[in-house]
Amino acid sequence: MNTRQLILETTLKLMIEKQNSLISVREISEASGIATGGIYHHFSNKEEIYNEITERYYLNFYKFNIDELRQIKGNTKEKIHDAMVEIFKQQQTGIEIESIDEIDYRIILAILTAKGFVHENFQRLLQSLLNELKEFFTEIVEEGQKNRQIRQDFPTEDIVESLIIMYMGIAYKWEAYIIDDMVSVFEDNFDLQWEKIRFRE
Amino acid sequence: MNTKDLIVEKTLKLILEKGTIDISISEIRNCTGLTTGGIYYHFSDKNEIFEAIMQKYMVDYMKIDFDKIPLEGSTKERIHNGLLYILHHFTDGVEIESINENINYGTVLILLTATGYSDDEVYKTVSQIGIDIGIFLTNLVEDGKRKNEIRKDFSTKNIAETLYIMYMGVQCFWLDFPNEDIDLIFERNFEMTWQAIECQ
Numbered sequence: 001m002n003t004r005q006l007i008l009e010t011t012l013k014l015m016i017e018k019q020n021s022l023i024s025v026r027e028i029s030e031a032s033g034i035a036t037g038g039i040y041h042h043f044s045n046k047e048e049i050y051n052e053i054t055e056r057y058y059l060n061f062y063k064f065n066i067d068e069l070r071q072i073k074g075n076t077k078e079k080i081h082d083a084m085v086e087i088f089k090q091q092q093t094g095i096e097i098e099s100i101d102e103i104d105y106r107i108i109l110a111i112l113t114a115k116g117f118v119h120e121n122f123q124r125l126l127q128s129l130l131n132e133l134k135e136f137f138t139e140i141v142e143e144g145q146k147n148r149q150i151r152q153d154f155p156t157e158d159i160v161e162s163l164i165i166m167y168m169g170i171a172y173k174w175e176a177y178i179i180d181d182m183v184s185v186f187e188d189n190f191d192l193q194w195e196k197i198r199f200r201e
Numbered sequence: 202m203n204t205k206d207l208i209v210e211k212t213l214k215l216i217l218e219k220g221t222i223d224i225s226i227s228e229i230r231n232c233t234g235l236t237t238g239g240i241y242y243h244f245s246d247k248n249e250i251f252e253a254i255m256q257k258y259m260v261d262y263m264k265i266d267f268d269k270i271p272l273e274g275s276t277k278e279r280i281h282n283g284l285l286y287i288l289h290h291f292t293d294g295v296e297i298e299s300i301n302e303n304i305n306y307g308t309v310l311i312l313l314t315a316t317g318y319s320d321d322e323v324y325k326t327v328s329q330i331g332i333d334i335g336i337f338l339t340n341l342v343e344d345g346k347r348k349n350e351i352r353k354d355f356s357t358k359n360i361a362e363t364l365y366i367m368y369m370g371v372q373c374f375w376l377d378f379p380n381e382d383i384d385l386i387f388e389r390n391f392e393m394t395w396q397a398i399e400c401q
Contacts, residue, residue: 193363
């Protein structure tokens, strides 16, 4: 691991240990064995370390690989199902941290939430993710409406919104520790979710 | 307002303005007009101020008195009004007297989250409210099944979960996109969810 990465991961680990996002450079130096001078060689101040941690482990967490979702084949119900499973799987795994084998990623999210939300790019990132998801599901829903697999008595955008609300609801229940496994809750619930939007004569 | 409450509110205001819980005693002194001695008369240290903030704006805020939720009418109306009551309870938040401008309570929650999760009482309160909302919905769904207003070919657990997921999705939307019309999103999603669970 290079020094820069070591500084970042050490700081993140201290945050986890202390359950607090406020860590001093002295603490980072003690825990990493890198002199404060060495730390300042890579980062001009504490804020810069915080910022990079937030970008890597919080902002990146909310991005998903839409291109991978576009590869999914099948009928409308299968496509929606498989895409959702893929999204939940990607999220639950979180971002890889070299020096930590296994961690409940929610711990990192909780610690970084405040920093993430005030990050200058976060609102824009959320908005563009929402738009990407909307665009992705709109294609599937439009096709499904045309093929009489999805109900036509609601506008496409309302159906798409209901899918996104379902995704957010499961993700939020997980983040709030109400459920532990997004995929299994989704699987248990998908048939009834499908009832909301399936084609009606 | 008494001095103790003033310190708590002004500190929260600072947290909102700075976008961080990293606040010093001297900053609290400046915005309250109190001396350090005056602050320490009410709180033994900075942590105690944060604890008071967590108690008021997270723990007390989370508590819902389910008996107060007005439940009348059909099963559809009862579930609709119950969920809307809970949604408004959370989006309205705790009143902050000394801040005149309209603040989004979501911002308060987000800024306090990191501290909140390391606080056992907040953690316990959050899990308890999660369980309570689940029970609240389960009871309404069971009742609706008995009255033949909710379909019986899906389990009560499934139906309550679907409603709960829809509700949480709307609440999450409010946190992430504070400028959207949350009531409208709730109404649209409630209607579609209801059509899936009503007696067919």
